[in-house]
Amino acid sequence: MYDTIIIGAGLSGLAAGIRLAHYGQKVCILERHYTIGGLNSFYRMHGRDFDVGLHAVTNFTPKGTRRGPLATVLKRLQIEWDEFQLAPQVGSSVAFPGVKLRFTNDFKLLESEVARAFPTQIDGFRQLVAQLADYDQIDQAGYEGSAREVVSRFISDPLLVEMLFCPLMWYGNAREHDMDYGQFCIMFRSVFMEGFSRPFDGIRLILKILVKKFKASGGELRLRSGVQRIETDASRVQRIVLDNGDVVEGKNVLSSAGSFETLRMVNPPVSQTTVGEPGRLSFIETLSVLDRQPRDLGHDETIVFFNDHDKFEWCRPEDDLCDLRTGVICSPNNYAYRNNDGTPRDLEEGVMRITLLANHPRWVALSDEEYKDEKERWYQATLESATRFTPDFRPHVVATDMFTPRTIERFTWHTNGTVYGAPKKRLDGRTPYENLYLCGTDQGYVGIIGSMISGISLATHLLRP
Amino acid sequence: MSPEQIRQALLNILTRIVPDEDLSQLKDDLPFREQMELDSMDFLDIVMELRKQYRVQIPEEDYPHLATMGGAVTYLTPRMKDIQA
Numbered sequence: 001m002y003d004t005i006i007i008g009a010g011l012s013g014l015a016a017g018i019r020l021a022h023y024g025q026k027v028c029i030l031e032r033h034y035t036i037g038g039l040n041s042f043y044r045m046h047g048r049d050f051d052v053g054l055h056a057v058t059n060f061t062p063k064g065t066r067r068g069p070l071a072t073v074l075k076r077l078q079i080e081w082d083e084f085q086l087a088p089q090v091g092s093s094v095a096f097p098g099v100k101l102r103f104t105n106d107f108k109l110l111e112s113e114v115a116r117a118f119p120t121q122i123d124g125f126r127q128l129v130a131q132l133a134d135y136d137q138i139d140q141a142g143y144e145g146s147a148r149e150v151v152s153r154f155i156s157d158p159l160l161v162e163m164l165f166c167p168l169m170w171y172g173n174a175r176e177h178d179m180d181y182g183q184f185c186i187m188f189r190s191v192f193m194e195g196f197s198r199p200f201d202g203i204r205l206i207l208k209i210l211v212k213k214f215k216a217s218g219g220e221l222r223l224r225s226g227v228q229r230i231e232t233d234a235s236r237v238q239r240i241v242l243d244n245g246d247v248v249e250g251k252n253v254l255s256s257a258g259s260f261e262t263l264r265m266v267n268p269p270v271s272q273t274t275v276g277e278p279g280r281l282s283f284i285e286t287l288s289v290l291d292r293q294p295r296d297l298g299h300d301e302t303i304v305f306f307n308d309h310d311k312f313e314w315c316r317p318e319d320d321l322c323d324l325r326t327g328v329i330c331s332p333n334n335y336a337y338r339n340n341d342g343t344p345r346d347l348e349e350g351v352m353r354i355t356l357l358a359n360h361p362r363w364v365a366l367s368d369e370e371y372k373d374e375k376e377r378w379y380q381a382t383l384e385s386a387t388r389f390t391p392d393f394r395p396h397v398v399a400t401d402m403f404t405p406r407t408i409e410r411f412t413w414h415t416n417g418t419v420y421g422a423p424k425k426r427l428d429g430r431t432p433y434e435n436l437y438l439c440g441t442d443q444g445y446v447g448i449i450g451s452m453i454s455g456i457s458l459a460t461h462l463l464r465p
Numbered sequence: 466m467s468p469e470q471i472r473q474a475l476l477n478i479l480t481r482i483v484p485d486e487d488l489s490q491l492k493d494d495l496p497f498r499e500q501m502e503l504d505s506m507d508f509l510d511i512v513m514e515l516r517k518q519y520r521v522q523i524p525e526e527d528y529p530h531l532a533t534m535g536g537a538v539t540y541l542t543p544r545m546k547d548i549q550a
């Protein structure tokens with residue numbers, strides 16, 4: 001009998017596991033995949049290392065900073081700041097037709113960019129920022145309100161509204177069209193006010209630190225151990241049944257599989273209204289390895305969030321497999337990496353990653369043959385769209401990879417291939433069962449740092465005497 | 466453990482939980498929270514470290530005893546006297 005069974009060895013499950021095991025609980029993480037990481041894993045292909053989902057570790061704050069999500073993660077997991085080897089970004093931008101807002105990890109740049117491009121809006125922008133600072137990330141009062149409504153109270157130019165929403169929705173919004181006000185505040189701080197960073201070795205460095213800590217604290221990790229069913233009585237989980245029929249018992253169950261995905265496993269089944277709606281937003285991602293550093297082609301930006309018309313439309317593309325109008329272009333090379341002696345260091349090869357919104361049902365309806373062809377076609381189309389906002393790097397591509405909503409669902413079991421989960425979040429992690437909790441994406445915290453915060457806060461709840 | 470050893474044990478725990486704080490000037494009769502940045506999760510972690518390292522259970526209603534170093538040592542002395550340092 002375990003004290004806590006955790007479903008999923010992604011960032012939230014691992015972070016929760018470390019804390020529970022460190023403070024003496026008997027903990028087991030059950031993971032269906034043969035490896036850890038979930039939505040932010042890593043793999044090796046044709047002799048090259050790739051990250052699944054790492055563009056940027058958001059919430060970057062420099063060493064010695066005591067407040068904020070990164071500091072909380074490090075402190076609660078007893079990890080030193082240096083261990084994550086976070087290199088800050090070089091500089092990013094939001095690019096719309098004819099106007100560009102640049103930002104770095106120094107918020108003053110964004111402020112001056114807004115003042116330059118939208119001189120009539122800067123006072124409203126400053127007032128908005130002041131208001132965001134008051135949002136309480138712990139008590140989360142007012143989380144579900146409309147962020148668009150709040151922002152338009154301060155900013156009257158619709159173009160600036162769209163430009164501010166674009167990166168924040170891209171990096172963490174499960175809802176279509178609008179965004180929960182609380183999520184907007186969290187994302188605004190994590191993207192614009194804190195900032196972007198990346199370890200030289202990518203996400204594998206962070207995952208390896210986490211899994212090592214988890215095991216050193218006495219935690220047990222079982223890979224290839226998918227949960228098939230969660231057997232309950234009227235109010236409590238009784239046991240977990242694995243894909244291979246094995247039964248596992250625990251006093252508490254903490255699931256990072258998603259709220260819809262978790263409640264759907266409950267047996268006897270719960271009503272449709274309890275299960276709720278799964279998210280609808282999924283992505284494709286293309287990876288292009290280049291024969292040189294992107295900056296040698298004149299591209300020195302870390303992330304470019306682009307949108308090719310004035311209105312930013314954040315929703316599932318209904319009429320086609322993907323939406324070419326908006327996307328994210330990430331160059332993992334464009335971080336200020338350093339050697340131990342302080343000299344600059346470059347990733348071995350140039351890489352450009354591009355993300356687009358995609359329609360999951362359309363991608364899964366394709367035959368295997370069509371799927372191969374469509375991948376090829378959309379790879380080309382993605383680069384054509386993105387190179388409107390960057391130098392044309394296509395002649396320098398030496399290797400490629402790509403994943404689709406189908407890939408995401410296949411390796412993470414998130415329904416509809418969602419990355420940010422269901423639109424309705426369960427902020428307290430509670431479910432109708434008193435010993436079944438949710439952490440990760442559907443508790444309302446997304447991203448690398450966010451999902452760890454979620455695991456930490458749920459573990460803390462489970463540790464209270 | 467003697468009161469002095471308990472004080473040292475608490476200092477060791479604090480060093481892990483708030484590594485950036487200078488603890489050398491810590492005043493025993495002033496609340497921790499007035500001398501360093503300590504949030505409720507930090508506080509809970511101190512309680513849990515005590516449980517993990519010395520198997521002392523501290524019920525929630527007794528937490529106010531732990532507000533100062535002096536109070537904590539007084540509170541813990543009878544509860545930790547049989548522990549080998």
Ligand SMILES: Cc1cc2nc3c(=O)[nH]c(=O)nc-3n(C[C@H](O)[C@H](O)[C@H](O)COP(=O)(O)OP(=O)(O)OC[C@H]3O[C@@H](n4cnc5c(N)ncnc54)[C@H](O)[C@@H]3O)c2cc1C
Binds near residue numbers: 013052055
């Ligand atoms: C392409 C892409 C780019 C991204 N870029 C960034 C970025 O740059 N910065 C950033 O901060 N975030 C980024 N993210 C988001 C970030 O990766 C996620 O928010 C975060 O990893 C979610 O962690 P989690 O623990 O909540 O969920 P997950 O990682 O999904 O963990 C859930 C785990 O549960 C397992 N599981 C599911 N069902 C079962 C079952 N029945 N039994 C057993 N195990 C099960 C899954 O296999 C998975 O390992 C990106 C994501 C993607 C896909």
